[in-house]
Amino acid sequence: MVSEFTKIVIDLIQSIPKSKVLTYGRIAKLAGNPQGARQVSWILHSSTKKYNLPWHRVINSKGNISLKTESEKQDQKFLLLKEGVKFCGEYQIDLANSMWNIESIDKIKEDKK
């Protein structure tokens, strides 16, 4: 049984356009749970393989890559750079430039109905 929240999160992530990124908190909020950023991380962790999600387009609210290991961070940075995302620090993304300005979460929701 997958919760509504989870479904929206997955749809949202799959909808992130190339060279754009979203933050955990932003996703959680859009999915209807402003405090659910943490769930977003485990959804990502557990569903990336199943749904083939662009996990690398999801970062934390500071615009940072927050993975555990260096090699993983480098992987993500590489993937983002390849798409044209700009960095303004070692693992610091230029949010003003790359944040996905999602305007219609409602559209995604409607598509699902």
Add this chain to the structure above:
DNA sequence: AACCTGACGAAGA
């Protein structure tokens, strides 16, 4: 079954 953990984040101290 109880307890811990997590690729997070906002709010309080």
Add this chain to the structure above:
DNA sequence: TTCTTCGCCAGGT
């Protein structure tokens, strides 16, 4: 401004 606490909740131990 940095540090701690608490909310969220599925999955693993």
